[in-house]
Amino acid sequence: MELQSFFNPQSIAIIGVSHDRHKVGYLVAANMVDQGYEGKLFLVNPKGGTLLNRSVHKDIKEIDEPIDLAILAVPADVAIAMFPTLAKKKITNIVLFAAGFKEVGDAEGAKREKDLLEACSKYGITLLGPNCIGFSSNKSKVNATFLKHVVPAGNIGFISQSGALGSVMVDEFVARHNLGLSYFISMGNKSIIDESDALDFLAKDPETQVIALYLEGVVDGEKFKQTLARATLIKPVVILKSGTTEAGSQAAMSHTGGLAGDDSIFSSVFKQCGAIRAATYVEFTTLLHMFSYDRVPTSGSVLVLSNAGGVGVLLADELVSENLSLVTVSNRTKNELTKVFGDSKKITVHNPIDLLGDASAFDYEKAITSTIQERDVGAVVILLTPQANTEILETAKVIVKAQQGFDRPIYPVFMGKDSVQIAHDYFQEHMVASFRYHDYITHAIGKAVRYRDYLSSHAGHVDHFPDSEVEPAVVKKITSILNKSKERPFLDLEDSLKICELIGVPVAETILAKTEKDLHDAIKLFKYPVTLKIASKQITHKTEVAGVYPSLHSHESAEEAFHNLLAIKGADGAYVQKQAGGYEFFMGAKRDANFGTVIVVGLGGIYAELFKEVANRVFPFTQAEFISMLKDTRMHKLLSGFRGHAPVDMGLLYSCVFRVGILMETFPQIKELDINPLFVLPDEVRAVDARIIL
């Protein structure tokens, strides 16, 4: 979608302007004038007259000149009725503020939304909204919003599904220097322009250095995923998303359903596409601040200088808990520090470096000069607490000077309020990203470093996937198994394992025993040890009915287990399996409404749901992504050679995971799939239990 003329129009008509200072029709006109829009601006209201020293047109028809954008500050029904007239004037770009559409959640709203979509389609209209608060463009000095303020100019492009959050950000940026928005785009109902369109526009926009995205959901998952992956290769995309806890409220039939909630899938998509997810609003703005000033760490190795030892240690704690590291100060630098400070001032020369409470600006300068060239410094944090003789502004000047000759970021954390304001103003004037507290910068540094890592492994890189064809003969066999199970909501163990085997996932040999003779025949075939499991069309959770007997080594114990199983209500027999060994791995797949097939892997066995040591990714993904997925859990450490064991063949494991994905893509009738456990040995895997939900 081409949105250049939409967001940077040469001429604008605001329809429904008003003299009432509380009305949207006044606010948007006043904002447009106050922002200093340089194109042609037409105000329209049937009453005519003047407003803001401009004459008001009674009708859009009066205007002879071409209009690039119409802003409708009129009620919903009036707006839709106006479309034919606008179309006649060849106006196809429209901002619609009005609410009363699908967001209301009633029949009337749905009907209105439908009418709107039809009208847009009929007249070829590109629409922002409805139920939005408009947009602003720094390039063209457009302020098509009813925000409280002129939007501060800057290089952050903010796409928001909440107008309110735009008002918060603008309110905050107004009080700062050199921090502002290239574009603010309030999405509203996203009836035509959706988040992906806006994202694509900002990704290509040269004035936007970083994209900020507040999201509650997406219109088109696949489109979003592709747009996001392209955008992050060009510039950072920082996302704040609400709705993390919805998942818990949904009952799920399979483990996979319960283990991969909607929001965790969004998180996975953000990871897969290189976006940075902020946990809170303040973390969001902290990241935007860093990227806007282009103060981005080059590695997770941080040097800390402070005039308060304890606070330095608090920060160090936070860095380490974010998996960042403290730069090791070399002996050369330690000697240098000892030399420049001399005997009179006994500073701490290991990182965090404590310059003591009486540190002067000159002390800071000496310490900075001696240390920042230390190898491996990815970022520097300089803490200052306002003590009796602290030279606040002078120290700020020292830091700005140091930053100007240094290619890695220096983050001043000047704590407190009144005393340090002057320094923060100075930092902003000189585009140094400074903070009042260190609470969020550790998270922000960690996330910025992970984005950097993403870029270095993805930029210019083409994804490789394994062969993804399922042979026609196999398709036929699987289809026939699926068909015969049509009346049941899930396949039994035998059929589920058969399908796993057909797609190439090794499975434990399984025989259904209904009689003691069956049992002994199976044991003769498999040899001890064996596992017995209840076979039942009714029972969903085997372990909860004591329906699994592993590690049977004798006729005596096997027979006892067999009789116990048959005595369970609903038992149709017992499955006999050759006992498998190894780590118990969980592997599942589900369909997500937004993003399609999602794969879940992690700790298997009966503790899978207790420990929830799992991760998910949207299919397909590469083997490298599979490894990074495992690293989201402690399974990676286990599988890569835990306590002297041989590491597991990750290629083999990945190929199983990939085949499950292909199964899901090939057979839309499969809703969910659990393989739990898949026994994993260094060079062998074997599924011993599986369930396919239709």
Added chain:
Amino acid sequence: MELQSFFNPQSIAIIGVSHDRHKVGYLVAANMVDQGYEGKLFLVNPKGGTLLNRSVHKDIKEIDEPIDLAILAVPADVAIAMFPTLAKKKITNIVLFAAGFKEVGDAEGAKREKDLLEACSKYGITLLGPNCIGFSSNKSKVNATFLKHVVPAGNIGFISQSGALGSVMVDEFVARHNLGLSYFISMGNKSIIDESDALDFLAKDPETQVIALYLEGVVDGEKFKQTLARATLIKPVVILKSGTTEAGSQAAMSHTGGLAGDDSIFSSVFKQCGAIRAATYVEFTTLLHMFSYDRVPTSGSVLVLSNAGGVGVLLADELVSENLSLVTVSNRTKNELTKVFGDSKKITVHNPIDLLGDASAFDYEKAITSTIQERDVGAVVILLTPQANTEILETAKVIVKAQQGFDRPIYPVFMGKDSVQIAHDYFQEHMVASFRYHDYITHAIGKAVRYRDYLSSHAGHVDHFPDSEVEPAVVKKITSILNKSKERPFLDLEDSLKICELIGVPVAETILAKTEKDLHDAIKLFKYPVTLKIASKQITHKTEVAGVYPSLHSHESAEEAFHNLLAIKGADGAYVQKQAGGYEFFMGAKRDANFGTVIVVGLGGIYAELFKEVANRVFPFTQAEFISMLKDTRMHKLLSGFRGHAPVDMGLLYSCVFRVGILMETFPQIKELDINPLFVLPDEVRAVDARIIL
């Protein structure tokens, strides 16, 4: 230690005053005058003259009147040399700023510290410092610090091991209304007055509503623990502690050592004593703010009102992730809301309640009136984003009015900066705890609720412990086992289990087999299945050398295992055990330098260190505390009846844990102990592996 006359002296002498405005001797005198000290103030400097319009005494001897407190703004050696003179004047309360003592870490510093302690002891001196920045007392208008500001008056008592953090807090509070300190006590080296003395003083002080404590370590763990437990029953104690990551750097011989780092033991002490640990400085001040204004949630059930749906959902996400809940709005209230808002304004009537972007102060008022009396409301959060027509101050007034007639806290979160400042000022004037962002209040609400729960289960409650005597005969037996192992750093499996058995922890029968005959004799005794484990005086981690063969069911497999074990380098034989079953539980004990015996429990087996699903507590603790300890891990869910299994007898498990504690208390020669795993069945436990480190 009686500190009333120390912190509220009738007369003060400042020794070493100075005309140099950068010197401590000037700053402290000026602060004392500026703070408005009402007692008698004497300034002393050999040069005499006048300072701050007061005459300066040349010598302390010149002063005829009694002096309650001397503040020494002189170098370390000068200070110590002055003690005899001070003693002659009967001055026993001293504040010493000077550095140069043990904190320097060299021999000279240590010597000076020793001299200081001797002088204090000789003259019976109560000393604050050295290496501190003094203290302030709001009651007596004492400002014996060299902070930048007059200390704002208030009801927060702040004990800080970092002077710098005091300067930050004061700088921040200066900019606020109605938020300040009853006392600020900078601890310095804690050579005489330690954190427990200061804590005890503030706990009993009627002007202190909440105690804030910044800690890096403690002087006397047992004294601290007891003082803290007493203090939290009187008023909340909020602690910020640095040094969370030190633990990782220490190598540990046992699992317990690695699983219970120093800082996690501090966390446990805080929990056991009912203190609230803040994770960051901002969370620290957020909690202080709530407690200072006495706006404390009565339960974790929160009602949210907002004029921004998305932000309301973000907050709801954070509440749920903090294990808090959203109040369920009753149908009656929903109807009431629908009625008062009428058809024209379709607000969301479930919690979080969305009053929409155009919400007026009157809308907020209607919604508050209709909802806050809802049953189960433990706290109310009212979000406001500064949108075009938002009535910021008016809404603040509505909230203050509502709070004044309501017994539970209402927390306004007015987001943004410039526009909402006026509202925050208004809130502070009326002692309503308001915030700019909701980032920290969810943590703060959660922690305040947990403190409330602690109080309700501990106030007026006497702890019950099991019988703790070890019979003399048992002591004798254990001593002889310990003595025979004197040359080794740890006991072998057999001896370790024998000791467990002697103290009353059931163990698996274990026989050391050196020959095949031994093996078969043992198997004949135990019957299959059995476990074989390597016996070795050299090998510390059995699983890492493949030294464990569980679930052996046949002569064939047992013999094979036996030969494999004997082939391992360093093998002295193989232990044969009857195979035990159940959940694998970890139980350990270690000695902490500060707090003595620490017990660790959690997930056992080979994954204990991988998943670190463990918790620790300082011994002794009650069964209730043991349950709360298990709840820190997911083991509690597992043991209390996971997926249809019978729940475990917690009394039985607790008695084992307690006996391990008694063992540690009785035998100081035991350094650490691991039992891993202890197999746990509903009504039976059995230790199958143990190691005692001497």
